[in-house]
Amino acid sequence: MPDVLALVSIALAIVFYAAGSIGLLRLPDLLSRLHALTKADNLGLGLLATGVALLAGDLVIGIKVLLVWVLVLAASASSSHLIARYSMQAGNRGHGE
Amino acid sequence: MSELLWVLFDLVLAGLTVGLAWVAVATRELRRGVLLFVGLGLLLAVIWARLRAPDLALAEAAIGAGIAGALLIAALRDEIGVSAEPEDGYTASRRLVDLGAIGLLLALSWGLLDAFLLSDGVRLAEGVAERLGESGVINPVTAVLLNFRAYDTLLELAVVFAAVLGVLSVGPARPALEAGSLVLTGLVRWLVPILVVVAGYLLWVGAHAPGGAFQAGAMLAAVAVLLRLGGVAHAGLPGTAATRWLLVLGIGVFVIVGLSVMFADRAFLQYPGDIAGVLILVIEIAATLSIATALALAYLGGRPVGWEADCDSPQHRVNRGAADRGGDA
Amino acid sequence: MTDLLVWPILLPLLASLLALVFPRRGDWIGGMASLAVLISAAWLVHSVWDNGVIAVALGGWQPGLGIALRADGLSSVLLLMVAIVALTIGIYATRYFDNAVVRARFWPLWLLLLAALNALLLSGDVFNLYVTLELVGLTAVALGALGGSRDAIVAALRYLTIGLLGSMAFLAGVVVLYAAYGTLDMVALASVVEDRPATWVALMLMTLGLLVKSALFPMHFWLPPAHANAPAPVSAALSALVVKVAFYLVLRLWLDVFTVALHPATAWMLGLLGAVAVLWGSYRALRAPRLKLLAAYSTVAQLGYLFLFLPLLAGLPDGPAREAAFGAVVLFALTHGFAKSALFLGAGVIQQRAGHDRIEELGGTARALPVTTFVLALSGIALIGLPPSGTFLAKWQLLAAAVETGQWVWIPVVAVGSLLAGAYVFRVLGHAFAPGDRDGSALAAGREELPALALALVATVVLGLAAGGLWGFLDFAAMSPGGAR
Numbered sequence: 001m002p003d004v005l006a007l008v009s010i011a012l013a014i015v016f017y018a019a020g021s022i023g024l025l026r027l028p029d030l031l032s033r034l035h036a037l038t039k040a041d042n043l044g045l046g047l048l049a050t051g052v053a054l055l056a057g058d059l060v061i062g063i064k065v066l067l068v069w070v071l072v073l074a075a076s077a078s079s080s081h082l083i084a085r086y087s088m089q090a091g092n093r094g095h096g097e
Numbered sequence: 098m099s100e101l102l103w104v105l106f107d108l109v110l111a112g113l114t115v116g117l118a119w120v121a122v123a124t125r126e127l128r129r130g131v132l133l134f135v136g137l138g139l140l141l142a143v144i145w146a147r148l149r150a151p152d153l154a155l156a157e158a159a160i161g162a163g164i165a166g167a168l169l170i171a172a173l174r175d176e177i178g179v180s181a182e183p184e185d186g187y188t189a190s191r192r193l194v195d196l197g198a199i200g201l202l203l204a205l206s207w208g209l210l211d212a213f214l215l216s217d218g219v220r221l222a223e224g225v226a227e228r229l230g231e232s233g234v235i236n237p238v239t240a241v242l243l244n245f246r247a248y249d250t251l252l253e254l255a256v257v258f259a260a261v262l263g264v265l266s267v268g269p270a271r272p273a274l275e276a277g278s279l280v281l282t283g284l285v286r287w288l289v290p291i292l293v294v295v296a297g298y299l300l301w302v303g304a305h306a307p308g309g310a311f312q313a314g315a316m317l318a319a320v321a322v323l324l325r326l327g328g329v330a331h332a333g334l335p336g337t338a339a340t341r342w343l344l345v346l347g348i349g350v351f352v353i354v355g356l357s358v359m360f361a362d363r364a365f366l367q368y369p370g371d372i373a374g375v376l377i378l379v380i381e382i383a384a385t386l387s388i389a390t391a392l393a394l395a396y397l398g399g400r401p402v403g404w405e406a407d408c409d410s411p412q413h414r415v416n417r418g419a420a421d422r423g424g425d426a
Numbered sequence: 427m428t429d430l431l432v433w434p435i436l437l438p439l440l441a442s443l444l445a446l447v448f449p450r451r452g453d454w455i456g457g458m459a460s461l462a463v464l465i466s467a468a469w470l471v472h473s474v475w476d477n478g479v480i481a482v483a484l485g486g487w488q489p490g491l492g493i494a495l496r497a498d499g500l501s502s503v504l505l506l507m508v509a510i511v512a513l514t515i516g517i518y519a520t521r522y523f524d525n526a527v528v529r530a531r532f533w534p535l536w537l538l539l540l541a542a543l544n545a546l547l548l549s550g551d552v553f554n555l556y557v558t559l560e561l562v563g564l565t566a567v568a569l570g571a572l573g574g575s576r577d578a579i580v581a582a583l584r585y586l587t588i589g590l591l592g593s594m595a596f597l598a599g600v601v602v603l604y605a606a607y608g609t610l611d612m613v614a615l616a617s618v619v620e621d622r623p624a625t626w627v628a629l630m631l632m633t634l635g636l637l638v639k640s641a642l643f644p645m646h647f648w649l650p651p652a653h654a655n656a657p658a659p660v661s662a663a664l665s666a667l668v669v670k671v672a673f674y675l676v677l678r679l680w681l682d683v684f685t686v687a688l689h690p691a692t693a694w695m696l697g698l699l700g701a702v703a704v705l706w707g708s709y710r711a712l713r714a715p716r717l718k719l720l721a722a723y724s725t726v727a728q729l730g731y732l733f734l735f736l737p738l739l740a741g742l743p744d745g746p747a748r749e750a751a752f753g754a755v756v757l758f759a760l761t762h763g764f765a766k767s768a769l770f771l772g773a774g775v776i777q778q779r780a781g782h783d784r785i786e787e788l789g790g791t792a793r794a795l796p797v798t799t800f801v802l803a804l805s806g807i808a809l810i811g812l813p814p815s816g817t818f819l820a821k822w823q824l825l826a827a828a829v830e831t832g833q834w835v836w837i838p839v840v841a842v843g844s845l846l847a848g849a850y851v852f853r854v855l856g857h858a859f860a861p862g863d864r865d866g867s868a869l870a871a872g873r874e875e876l877p878a879l880a881l882a883l884v885a886t887v888v889l890g891l892a893a894g895g896l897w898g899f900l901d902f903a904a905m906s907p908g909g910a911r
Binding site: 071074075078081082085 | 277278280281283284287288291
Binding site: 201204205207208209210211212213215216220221224225228244245246247248249252253255256258259260262263265266267268338341342344345348349352355356359363364365366367368405407408 | 432487622
């Protein structure tokens with residue numbers, strides 16, 4: 001049962017990553033691309049982490065994987081914020097670049 | 098079935114790596130090249146992981162992609178204002194270099210192919226496994242780096258030392274960045290303690306699992322990079338005198354440990370079996386601090402403020418002046 | 427007794443650390459360490475003289491799993507040469523760098539370079555050799571950039587790039603060797619290498635890397651700017667020692683490790699490149715506008731002579747003739763080491779006194795700096811190969827070997843090269859003896875002139891007279907039976 005859950009979770013993660021990647025390539029301007037990217041980082045990695053932790057079936061490894069996810073969350077949120085701020089300062093005011 | 102999938106995965110990985118390397122070299126825009134190079138470092142880390150060399154994967158990710166990337170990006174910032182117009186296009190000399198590289202690649206492939214036909218592929222791994230019990234550690238990579246071939250590692254630390262001496266002799270450090278936004282400083286404040294703990298963990302775990310001084314040192318250097326980005330001018334380095342001591346600590350402890358076993362009628366670096374593990378840990382702690390200091394200084398890009406303030410005392414200057422006059426007479 | 431081998435490496439390494447931590451004591455630390463290295467090197471030569479090859483397995487692990495250090499006749503005499511030249515240059519450097527801050531930057535790097543050179547000469551392991559090559563290269567680059575001028579830094583960066591390419595090629599060769607034979611120890615490799623593609627490729631890659639580092643034509647282009655723009659003591663070390671150890675490795679690999687895979691054709695190719703280097707380097711030296719540039723191009727030419735010996739050594743069967751040729755190449759390398767460092771130090775004295783080193787404007791130098799002019803003349807004698815210098819004996823043996831092997835083609839090269847060397851040396855001396863507007867000071871020697879004088883005297887007189895002992899020593903303490911015997 002945990003294996004099935006893990007596989008479902010990883011499959012969902014792949015969907016989110018794919019969506020994020022397509023968004024990064026297809027969306028028109030910086031802010032919306034960032035928006036697409038955070039989906040992959042947050043949800044995609046979260047689901048992937050859940051899947052891997054379930055597959056490992058070990059509490060310590062699970063906590064480590066969770067920690068990785070939390071760290072990436074913090075880093076990606078902050079760097080997205082910084083990139084967005086920098087682009088605002090550089091004169092980009094959002095939609096319709 | 099899963100075998101085939103792995104082969105497919107490896108092929109994709111290899112193709113991506115070669116492609117990325119090519120694009121990183123061929124791109125005419127320096128900034129793009131640097132970013133692609135960082136990506137290449139991450140791919141290489143995955144390859145090492147696939148080759149079941151997690152030590153190398155860690156080192157590649159931390160140093161090859163992480164610290165090297167930070168150094169390159171800092172260097173890019175220096176370039177702003179300098180005319181960054183690349184030489185136009187595909188010149189004859191560039192073509193010559195490409196041809197040379199392809200020739201070397203073919204020769205290397207030929208040699209390696211022949212080598213693999215000749216050899217059974219075990220090489221020194223067997224010897225390492227056989228003597229691992231006497232090395233004082235369980236992780237074979239650490240056993241090779243700090244016991245069997247410790248002398249190589251000592252000289253590699255000297256290479257790092259030489260590089261940082263070069264950085265220090267060329268010019269002053271880059272001016273500090275002004276304190277960043279609240280989000281950045283907040284993140285830095287939050288990450289720094291975690292990174293220090295992780296560095297300590299990597300150092301400790303190196304005795305029996307992937308990790309060790311180079312990875313831990315890179316992790317500590319990442320702390321310095323973060324602090325610097327967060328607006329801390331000294332990047333966490335202590336005062337000049339202490340920084341100098343930290344810089345030489347790794348090699349110093351290594352050599353002193355190596356020499357002190359000679360009093361017990363042993364060869365240089367021949368640790369006594371029962372305390373080998375402890376000695377290795379002592380060396381690794383010192384090496385971690387030195388590597389971190391060296392990488393942090395490299396990231397500063399030159400001499401920190403006040404680095405040479407104590408090189409020439411007034412009294413010393415007077416003495417030398419007298420000696421000079423004596424020499425001319 | 428085997429402990430002897432670690433001291434020439436560890437003493438300067440530790441001193442380098444101390445010189446960084448106590449920047450004001452640099453002169454003292456550096457002088458003591460250089461002296462200690464000289465003593466340990468002399469001691470090493472002495473015990474190699476008594477016992478033959480000395481080896482130590484570091485860490486107590488058998489070579490292969492661990493790393494061995496080895497000293498034979500060849501490496502120990504070069505080690506002694508490095509120690510003497512380094513001590514003398516170090517003494518000169520305390521006068522040359524009159525700014526204590528620059529001296530504080532100089533000493534740690536300088537001592538690290540000394541440690542690296544000794545580590546390279548004593549290493550018995552091909553991967554370890556790669557590490558020492560990197561260490562030599564990095565410290566040499568950093569020292570070259572010490573001058574701080576834009577030209578110096580540009581030249582140093584080019585030197586760095588080229589040096590890294592050279593070490594990469596060497597490393598690739600090491601990889602192939604390890605993949606094929608499963609060991610990195612040179613003695614072990616010598617007994618297992620076979621005459622097959624893996625060996626050829628490894629030999630080619632390693633040699634290529636070393637040729638770049640030893641600046642053999644046409645890979646010499648980086649050397650003149652790097653050596654001419656470095657501070658004089660550094661130029662002296664770069665030309666006399668750093669390039670020389672790369673050639674030492676070529677010799678070591680070719681004669682001791684890859685003996686079975688050595689084909690006369692490859693040796694001929696290197697000999698031909700050496701011949702072009704002799705002619706081209708000498709010609710460019712003749713045309714050089716500045717004294718240090720002349721000295722740098724002269725290094726390109728003199729290294730060419732060293733490579734001329736390779737086809738001769740490959741063509742001679744084991745026996746007295748081969749021993750004579752092998753001794754001659756070592757003697758040539760030693761003499762050049764002393765003579766070229768003397769020339770660069772002399773050029774440094776002139777540059778500091780006159781404010782420039784333009785050859786056309788050297789007039790009056792002979793009156794103002796008689797000792798330094800004498801140094802230029804003495805080192806010139808060694809560069810041309812006039813008796814009683816060591817080069818004279820070496821060239822004599824070179825010609826004898828060329829006749830012996832029927833490789834007549836090298837004879838005109840040596841003749842023309844020597845004539846060109848004579849021309850560029852006398853061009854400098856001619857300008858130096860011309861009357862100039864500088865006032866002639868008293869005949870006393872400045873203290874900064876003496877180190878160069880000592881080196882020049884060793885090159886011309888001591889090596890010329892003591893050369894006989896060298897042959898016996900090298901023959902007695904040769905590394906491997908297939909090698910230089």
